[in-house]
Amino acid sequence: MDISHGHEGSRYRARASSELISSDDMIYVAGHRGMVGSAVWRRLAAQGFDRLIGATSSELDLRRAEAVEEFFAANKPDVVVLAAAKVGGILANATYPADFLSDNLRIQLNVMDAALRHGVRRLLFLGSSCIYPKHAPQPIPESALLTGPLEQTNDGYAIAKIAGIMQVQAIRRQHNVPWISAMPTNLYGPGDNFDLKFSHVLPAMLRKFHDAKVEARHNVTLWGSGTPRREFLHVDDLAAASVFLLQHYNEAEHINIGSGVDVAISDLAGEVRDAVGYDGHIDWDVTMPDGTPRKLLDVSRLTGMGWKPEISLGDGVAATYRWFLDHPEARRG
Numbered sequence: 001m002d003i004s005h006g007h008e009g010s011r012y013r014a015r016a017s018s019e020l021i022s023s024d025d026m027i028y029v030a031g032h033r034g035m036v037g038s039a040v041w042r043r044l045a046a047q048g049f050d051r052l053i054g055a056t057s058s059e060l061d062l063r064r065a066e067a068v069e070e071f072f073a074a075n076k077p078d079v080v081v082l083a084a085a086k087v088g089g090i091l092a093n094a095t096y097p098a099d100f101l102s103d104n105l106r107i108q109l110n111v112m113d114a115a116l117r118h119g120v121r122r123l124l125f126l127g128s129s130c131i132y133p134k135h136a137p138q139p140i141p142e143s144a145l146l147t148g149p150l151e152q153t154n155d156g157y158a159i160a161k162i163a164g165i166m167q168v169q170a171i172r173r174q175h176n177v178p179w180i181s182a183m184p185t186n187l188y189g190p191g192d193n194f195d196l197k198f199s200h201v202l203p204a205m206l207r208k209f210h211d212a213k214v215e216a217r218h219n220v221t222l223w224g225s226g227t228p229r230r231e232f233l234h235v236d237d238l239a240a241a242s243v244f245l246l247q248h249y250n251e252a253e254h255i256n257i258g259s260g261v262d263v264a265i266s267d268l269a270g271e272v273r274d275a276v277g278y279d280g281h282i283d284w285d286v287t288m289p290d291g292t293p294r295k296l297l298d299v300s301r302l303t304g305m306g307w308k309p310e311i312s313l314g315d316g317v318a319a320t321y322r323w324f325l326d327h328p329e330a331r332r333g
């Protein structure tokens with residue numbers, strides 16, 4: 001278990017009434033070794049929130065209600081960032097829909113139930129832009145949730161995440177606590193999963209170009225047609241937005257977090273190929289599913305609050321490739 005102790009003190013220490021979180025708070029980052037959780041942990045620490053706590057899935061399996069209850073009873077966090085989830089790309093979701101549905105429902109229910117019982121004052125739940133309807137209007141406003149059929153390749157994951165957002169809203173209504181949900185777009189960055197089969201599109205591309213460069217191959221085959229458009233946000237920007245929302249956002253509706261810009265997958269491939277320094281040819285395997293044709297979030301509510309991302313796609317991809325080179329253990333399969 002990881003604990004970052006700043007100053008000790010009562011969890012009921014007085015705080016200014018306008019303050020939604022304070023540096024005195026004990027903050028439990030669930031999933032603190034994952035891509036998102038580790039970025040949130042780094043960002044919280046950098047902003048002076050130094051009473052942080054986290055446990056790995058082997059120390060605390062969040063699917064086990066009793067273990068979660070014991071953890072909350074023992075540690076009594078004031079604030080929870082729920083960044084633990086079973087996460088994967090199209091193939092993983094399509095192959096294991098029951099696991100994505102069941103594991104994520106259990107993790108959310110156990111954490112939120114225990115958080116409620118143990119007086120957690122503030123909680124941030126993370127959804128995902130892929131849970132909006134397949135043919136949602138573009139850019140996708142928050143109000144598009146539950147207005148149409150889902151993308152079938154990840155419907156198990158989506159139903160679980162939608163249930164999590166509804167759970168936060170129901171708990172707010174019934175218990176009058178300032179818990180919130182956010183809806184991040186596609187993320188990438190340090191800590192990503194670079195597995196060739198089960199990862200998301202950007203890290204999968206990076207890995208394929210890297211392997212082809214190292215093996216001096218002339219062609220790389222990428223999945224799909226290259227025409228779908230997607231939005232990407234560096235995970236450090238997501239972490240900055242998450243801390244910003246913990247400090248400033250207190251509404252029942254989930255709030256989108258994105259860069260506000262989308263790119264064709266074929267253009268993204270060009271960016272990644274340049275960052276890796278691969279000069280071979282790209283073939284598109286059109287027998288693989290494309291998924292939703294376009295996905296761009298309407299981020300006007302977040303930008304209207306005064307937040308905007310700082311890391312461009314080019315800089316972010318280059319930094320991610322440097323991280324990948326420094327962390328060979330991230331090449332899981």
Ligand SMILES: NC(=O)c1ccc[n+]([C@@H]2O[C@H](COP(=O)([O-])OP(=O)(O)OC[C@H]3O[C@@H](n4cnc5c(N)ncnc54)[C@H](OP(=O)(O)O)[C@@H]3O)[C@@H](O)[C@H]2O)c1
Nearest residue numbers: 031033034035036056057061062084085087128184186187
């Ligand atoms: N990646 C994206 O593009 C993206 C986009 C939008 C939203 N999100 C959301 O962001 C959150 C985190 O995603 P991520 O990309 O950071 O995923 P990740 O890198 O796979 O990390 C997931 C984390 O969840 C933990 N976890 C999984 N199952 C667990 C269990 N049964 N018990 C305890 N911990 C468990 C893992 O812990 P261990 O490492 O200890 O096993 C890991 O730290 C998810 O809610 C996801 O929906 C991600």
